[in-house]
Amino acid sequence: MRIVKHKIPSIDGRGIMMGRPAYTDDLADPNALIVKILRSPHAFAKIVSIDTSKAMELEGVELILTHHDVPRKSFTRAGQGYPEPSPHDKFILDEYVRYVGDEVACVAAISERMAKKALSLIEVKYEVFEPVLDFEKAYEHPSVIHPEEGIYEMFPIGFEPKKNVAASYQMEVGNIEEVLKSCDVVIEESFYTQAQAHAMMEPHTVNARIDFQNRLVIYSSTQTPFHVRRILSQTLDVPLSRIRVIKPRVGGGFGGKQALHGEMFVSMVTLKTGKPSKINFTRKEVFESTYTRHPMRLDMKLGAMKDGTLKAIDCYVLSDTGAYGEHALTVFMVTGSKVLPLYNKVDAVRFKGRIVYSNHVSAGAYRGYGAIQGNFALESAIDMLCAKLKMDPILFRQKNMILEGQTSPIFEIMGEGTEGTAMIMETCKLDFCVKRGMELIGWNDKYPRVELGNSKVKAVGMAIAMQGSGIPYIDMGAATIKLNDDGFYNLMVGATDIGQGSDTILAQIAAEELMTTVDKVIVYSSDSDLTPFDTGAYASSTTYVSGNAVLKAANLMKNMLLEEAARALKVDIDDIEFDGITFQTENQQITLSALSNRLTYNEDQKQLTATGSYVGTKSPPPFMAGYIEIDVDKETGELDIINYVSVVDCGTPINLKLAQGQVEGAIVQGLGMARFEDVKYSSKGSLISNGFLNYKIPTTKDIHKLTTEFAESYEKSGPFGAKSVGEIGIDTPPAALANAVYNAVGVRITELPITPEKILKGILEQKQKEIHS
Amino acid sequence: MKVQFTLNGRNRIFEVSPDEYLLETLRNNHITSVRNGCDESTCGVCTVLFDSKPVLSCTMLTARVDGHHITTVEGVQNEVEHISHYFGDEGADQCGFCNVGLALTLHALKSEIKDPTDEEIKTYIVGNLCRCSGYQAQFRAIKRFLGDQK
Numbered sequence: 001m002r003i004v005k006h007k008i009p010s011i012d013g014r015g016i017m018m019g020r021p022a023y024t025d026d027l028a029d030p031n032a033l034i035v036k037i038l039r040s041p042h043a044f045a046k047i048v049s050i051d052t053s054k055a056m057e058l059e060g061v062e063l064i065l066t067h068h069d070v071p072r073k074s075f076t077r078a079g080q081g082y083p084e085p086s087p088h089d090k091f092i093l094d095e096y097v098r099y100v101g102d103e104v105a106c107v108a109a110i111s112e113r114m115a116k117k118a119l120s121l122i123e124v125k126y127e128v129f130e131p132v133l134d135f136e137k138a139y140e141h142p143s144v145i146h147p148e149e150g151i152y153e154m155f156p157i158g159f160e161p162k163k164n165v166a167a168s169y170q171m172e173v174g175n176i177e178e179v180l181k182s183c184d185v186v187i188e189e190s191f192y193t194q195a196q197a198h199a200m201m202e203p204h205t206v207n208a209r210i211d212f213q214n215r216l217v218i219y220s221s222t223q224t225p226f227h228v229r230r231i232l233s234q235t236l237d238v239p240l241s242r243i244r245v246i247k248p249r250v251g252g253g254f255g256g257k258q259a260l261h262g263e264m265f266v267s268m269v270t271l272k273t274g275k276p277s278k279i280n281f282t283r284k285e286v287f288e289s290t291y292t293r294h295p296m297r298l299d300m301k302l303g304a305m306k307d308g309t310l311k312a313i314d315c316y317v318l319s320d321t322g323a324y325g326e327h328a329l330t331v332f333m334v335t336g337s338k339v340l341p342l343y344n345k346v347d348a349v350r351f352k353g354r355i356v357y358s359n360h361v362s363a364g365a366y367r368g369y370g371a372i373q374g375n376f377a378l379e380s381a382i383d384m385l386c387a388k389l390k391m392d393p394i395l396f397r398q399k400n401m402i403l404e405g406q407t408s409p410i411f412e413i414m415g416e417g418t419e420g421t422a423m424i425m426e427t428c429k430l431d432f433c434v435k436r437g438m439e440l441i442g443w444n445d446k447y448p449r450v451e452l453g454n455s456k457v458k459a460v461g462m463a464i465a466m467q468g469s470g471i472p473y474i475d476m477g478a479a480t481i482k483l484n485d486d487g488f489y490n491l492m493v494g495a496t497d498i499g500q501g502s503d504t505i506l507a508q509i510a511a512e513e514l515m516t517t518v519d520k521v522i523v524y525s526s527d528s529d530l531t532p533f534d535t536g537a538y539a540s541s542t543t544y545v546s547g548n549a550v551l552k553a554a555n556l557m558k559n560m561l562l563e564e565a566a567r568a569l570k571v572d573i574d575d576i577e578f579d580g581i582t583f584q585t586e587n588q589q590i591t592l593s594a595l596s597n598r599l600t601y602n603e604d605q606k607q608l609t610a611t612g613s614y615v616g617t618k619s620p621p622p623f624m625a626g627y628i629e630i631d632v633d634k635e636t637g638e639l640d641i642i643n644y645v646s647v648v649d650c651g652t653p654i655n656l657k658l659a660q661g662q663v664e665g666a667i668v669q670g671l672g673m674a675r676f677e678d679v680k681y682s683s684k685g686s687l688i689s690n691g692f693l694n695y696k697i698p699t700t701k702d703i704h705k706l707t708t709e710f711a712e713s714y715e716k717s718g719p720f721g722a723k724s725v726g727e728i729g730i731d732t733p734p735a736a737l738a739n740a741v742y743n744a745v746g747v748r749i750t751e752l753p754i755t756p757e758k759i760l761k762g763i764l765e766q767k768q769k770e771i772h773s
Numbered sequence: 774m775k776v777q778f779t780l781n782g783r784n785r786i787f788e789v790s791p792d793e794y795l796l797e798t799l800r801n802n803h804i805t806s807v808r809n810g811c812d813e814s815t816c817g818v819c820t821v822l823f824d825s826k827p828v829l830s831c832t833m834l835t836a837r838v839d840g841h842h843i844t845t846v847e848g849v850q851n852e853v854e855h856i857s858h859y860f861g862d863e864g865a866d867q868c869g870f871c872n873v874g875l876a877l878t879l880h881a882l883k884s885e886i887k888d889p890t891d892e893e894i895k896t897y898i899v900g901n902l903c904r905c906s907g908y909q910a911q912f913r914a915i916k917r918f919l920g921d922q923k
Contacts, residue, residue: 009861016869017857017876019806019846026805113790199904201810201818201870251808251870252904283811499868499905657864657910664907665867692815692902700895700908 003512004720007657010504011518012249012497022249024221028207029276033062035265036115036279038105038122039289040097043131043359043685044143047095047124050105055121060114062273064122065106067093070268074151075235077259078326078364079224079536081474083154085417087166087325089146092235092264097126098145098323099359100686101288108269108277131359133685135320136297138164138356145323145357157329157417164357166325169333173409174348179312183303187385190299191377192751193734195292195320195679196672197689198366199697202251203286206262207278208270216267217244221251223258223496224536229528231260232267245528253498254669255365258538259326261290287690291364292679294331294355295320298377302384308391310343310400313378317353322362328355330416331363331370337420338467338621339374341408343382343400349410359685365538368730371467372670376752379463379735383742393739394434394443397464404428416539421472423618427723429649429711430464433625437462440645440707441627448743455635458642461740462627465731468619469724470541476615477546478532479553481510483561483608485600487592488520491553494534495546496526500726501658502542506550508654509719513554515580532611540622540724543654545614547719552612560608565595567604620715622650622723626667626732632744637760639741641671642704646729649711652721656710659725664706666729672698674734678753778838780804781848787835795821795830795838799845806846806873810902817901820874821845826885827878829900846873849880856880856918863914867905875901879915883922894919 016022052064070093076086093103105122109115132138132145146161153159158168180186206220216238222228225245233240250257262279269277281290301314317335321328336351368375386393402408404425412422438444441460449459482490491510497503507521514521525531534546558578565583566573568590577584582591590598599606627645632638646663653659676696680688689695714721734752742748747762776798777786789798796819799807807830810818814832821830822844846853853876860866875898882889882897889897894915903911 007862007864009858010864010866013861013866013869013872014854014857017846017860017866017872018850018853019873021805023808023870025808201816201868201902201904202808203810250868252868254904280809283813283816499870501864501867655864657862661864661867661906661910664909665905666907668907669904691813692811693813697902697904698908699899699902700912701899703908706907706909 001512001720003508003518004654005652005656008504008508008518008655010501010658011507011523012503016249023202023251024205024207024219024248025278025280027219027248028278029209031276032207033108033110033269033273033275033277034112034115035269035277036107036119037103037265038107038119040100040102040104042097042126042128043100043133044129044145045097045126047097047104048127049125051123052105055107055118058114058118058121060110061107061118062110062275063108063269064118065093065268067095071235071237072150073235075231076326077261079227079258081471081535082230085157085329086327087151087153087157087159089151089161090324096148099361101361102323106265108273131685132164133359133681135295135356135358136318138358139354145359166321166355166357167329167332168354169329170352171413172350176312176314176348176350179348180301180303180314183311184306185385185388186301186303187381187388188301189381189384189750190297191380193296193373193376194752195295195361195363196366196677197287197292197695198254198256200252200254200256203283204257204261204281204290205279206266207276208266209276210270210274215242215244216271217246218263218267219246219248220263221257222247223253223498223538225496225526225528226494226533227536228260228263232263235264236267247496247526250498253537254367255369255538256291257498258365258536259291284690287695288361288687292361293366294363296373298373300377300381302381304385304389308389308396308399310346312348313340313343313346314350319353319355320358320360320363321355322358322360324362325357326362326364333414333416334370335374337410337414338371339378341410342402342464342466344402344406344408345400360681361687367666367669367727369727372673372731372734375463375465375731376734380738380750383739384748394438398431398434401430401464402428403431416471421618427620427649427651427713427715428623429713430623430625432711433623433647433649434464436709437625437627437645437647441629441643443627446629452631456631456633457744458629458631459740459744460627460629461736461743462625463732463735463739464625465728466621466623467540467724467728467731468621469544470616470619471539472616472619475535475539475541475545476613477534477549478611478613479546479550480532480609480611481553481557483557483596485596487596488522489514491521491523491550492531493523493525493546493550494531495542496534496537498537500662501655502537502546505543505654505658506547509547509550510554512720513551514558540727543722544718544724545616547722548614549612551719552614553610556610556612557608560610564599565590568595568598618717620717620723622648622725622728624648624728624732626736628736628740630740630744632741632759634745634763637756637763639756639759643707644671645707647709647711648725648728649713650725650728651713651715651718651723653710653725654720654722659710660708662725663708663729666727667706667733668698668703670730670733673752674737675753678755774836776835776839778840779842781844789835791836793835795833795835798835799830804845804847808870810870817874818871820877820901822877822881825881827881846876852880859914859918863910865906865910865914871901871903879918883919889919
C-alpha cells in the first residue's frame, strides 16, 4: 500500500497551529447575542415561582426563557441511533431541577456582562427536596427524581421512573449458580469506578443564525451533527428541512459532545428574536452541567478449577446515570458485551443490574463507554483469582482468553440496547499482544516485584481488553467523492473529525483506492446540507464504518473514471491501465487532468460524483494487552508510573502515527482515571472538583514513557484491513495499575482512583493485621 | 479607557473597559487564534507572549498590557509553521485546541533556555494541558524541533 499504513501528517495540523479560524466560536456571528444559563443551586427542587421582570428591564437584555416559555416535549439529549435506547426524560426547561447546575432559565443579551447581570436579577423561589446523593440508595428512594408526566421509553429498556430506575437488564448463559457450586475456587469482590470528566480542551460551544432563506443555521462543536438536526427538529417542532447543522473543527470530544448541551437554547433564542446568538460554556459549566462517565459499583464473582480453567463469571452492576438517563442502558450493556467475551470458554456467565437516577451531574457517553468500568472489575478480579490459585496471571489469561477463529455467545445476546449480532473473531492477535507486551515491559525480570531499597519497590501489572468497531445494522456512514477539473477530488463525509484525525485517514483511504496522493483529496466534514449522512463520531465507528463508505465511493469513482477514459479513447474498458495519473492503452493515453478538463469544458461534459454508504453486519473488536511498570514508596504510598506498554491489534492502522496517537492519548486518559482524577461532591450535592485546579488531569510531567506497538493484523471486512482504534486504549490502565499495586505491596485497591492515601491505608492495615496475628 | 500596546509588531490603540481581559480584547478584534479553554489560568490554551514571555491572556487585564509588546501566532507565522512540521511528522496534533498556545510557549522556550534538559522542557510546558495526545508524541516533536535549532 502506498498511502495507507504510512506516516502521513494530519491534513489540518499546520493550519490549526498557525491559528487559522477553525473552531465553532471562531465562526460565530460577531454580533451574536450572548446566551447564558441560570443554573440551580439545589440538588433537587421544584421552582415555585420565577420572576424575570427586573432582569428584563435591563437595557440590552433581549430575551429570557423559563419553563413557561418552552415546548413541553420530552426528549433525550443523547446523540444516538433513532429510536434512541435512552429514555425521553428531559425537557428544555422544567419546573423541577435535578442537580446543582441544572438549567433554570436562559438569558440572551447584547453582551456577556449584561447577560451575567441579568442572571443575578432573576428571582426564583424553590421548594427544596431531599436529594438522592448516594446512588446505592437510589432504588425505591422516597425522593422520586422524575415524578413528572410525559416521560417515556422509546422501546422496552426497563424504565421505571417511580423507582428511580432509568433502565435495567439481565442475561445469563448456562446455569451460573450450579457452575459456581462446582468450582474449586471462587472469589467475590465489589469494585467502584468514578464519574470521570472528559476535560476536552475546547469547552462546549454552539451558535445559531437565520439565513436569507429563513433557515436556522447551527454551528456546533458536536460529535453528531445529524442527530443534533433531528433532535432539534423533533423537540422544537421546526421542519427538518429548515435546519442546517455545521460541524466546524472540534476541540476534542471523547463522548462529551455526543449530546445536545447548548443547541436548544441558541436555537430558541434565534428563532424567537430572529437574531444570531451563541453560547460558550465556562469550564465550570463543562464540569458541572454537561456529562460525566457513569460511576458504577460492579459486584464480581468468578469461579475456576484448580488447574486454572475459568468456569463462571457472575457480574451485577449498579450504574449511576445522574439526573437524566442519557446513554444509561447502552453504556451499561457495553460494560458486559465488550468485556465478558474476553473469557469466552466459561460454562456460565451472568450479567445483570440496573441503572439508577441520582441528583448528580448527568452521566453520558465517554470513550470506553462502560468497557473501562467492566475491564477494571473483571481484570482486577482475574488477578485476585490467580493469587488464590497461586497461578501466574499471564498463563491464566493465555489459557482462558478468546483467540482467533473463536466466538462468544455474548455477541449474539448483547447489543446496544437491543439484541446483538453473532460473529466469529476473524482477526484476534491477543495471544501475540500478550507475549509481545511481556517482552517489552521486561515482565520476567520484574514480576511480581523488585525491591529497590530505601523503602521503594518496583512492580509490573497487566490487563487485556477488547472494544468494538461500530454498531452493526445501526451505525451508517456515507461518503461522496466529486471529481473536479484538473483531476483532483472533493471528499464529503458526514463522519465527524473531532480531533482524532478522521479527515486525514478518510482522505488516505480515498487516495489509496484512487491511486493518488492525499493532497489531491480535499476533505469536508460535516454539514447536514452538504455532506451525506453519518451517525457521527462514536462507538469506535469512523475508521471501520465511515472508512468502508469512503472506500466504496472511491471504488465507484474509479470505475466511472475508467468508463469515461474508455469513451474518450474509444477503447474497451478492459484495455485501459490506470495508475492514478494516466489512463494508458497499448498506443494512446490521456491524463486524469486532461480527462477531467474534457469532462468539464469540452466533450461529454458532466459532473462525476460517487456516493458510497456502509452499515456494518458485524463489529470486529480491536484487542490489546496493556502492561504497566510502577515504582511505589512503601512508606508513603506514593507511586510513579515508569512505563506503559500497549500492544494493539486494530487490524491495519490506516495512519501509523495517528493510530499511535489514539492509543497513547487514550492510555493517558485511562491513567488519569486510574490514578489522578478524583471526583468530589459536597454534602449538599454540588461538585467540588469543578475545574483544573481541583480536578487533576495528567500533565506532561506525569508521563515518563509510553511504548506502543501494533500487531500485524488484517481484518477482511474493514477498509484495507482496518478495525477501530479510538477507544481500545482507554480500557486497560485502571486494572493494570491496580494489579501492579497489588504486585508491589500486596494491597488490592477496588475503588478508583488509586491514590497514595488508599495505598498507604492498605499497607498500614496489613501491618495491623500482622501485629494481631 | 484607552490602552495602547504593540500587537504583533504594530502599534494599536484599543478602547476597553477597566475590567476587560486581554483574551476578550483580542477575540473582539478578530485575533481568533487566541482561544478560551478554562477562563481561570489553569490550561494554557489562551497563551500569548507578553514582552516575549508566555502569559495567560484569560486573566491578564488589558489595562496591564499598556505600553508592552503582545505577540500571538499571527506575529510569528514562519516560526510556528516550522514547528508544525515537527508535530505533523510525529503525529502530535490531534484536536489542535492546545497547539497554538503550546507553539507560542515553545517559541519562548527556545529563546529563553539554551540546550534545555528534558526536565527543563517539561517544567516549561507543564501548564499547556493536552487531553488528546498523551504528551509522548508532542514531546518527541518538541525534542526534535529544539535539537534542530542548535
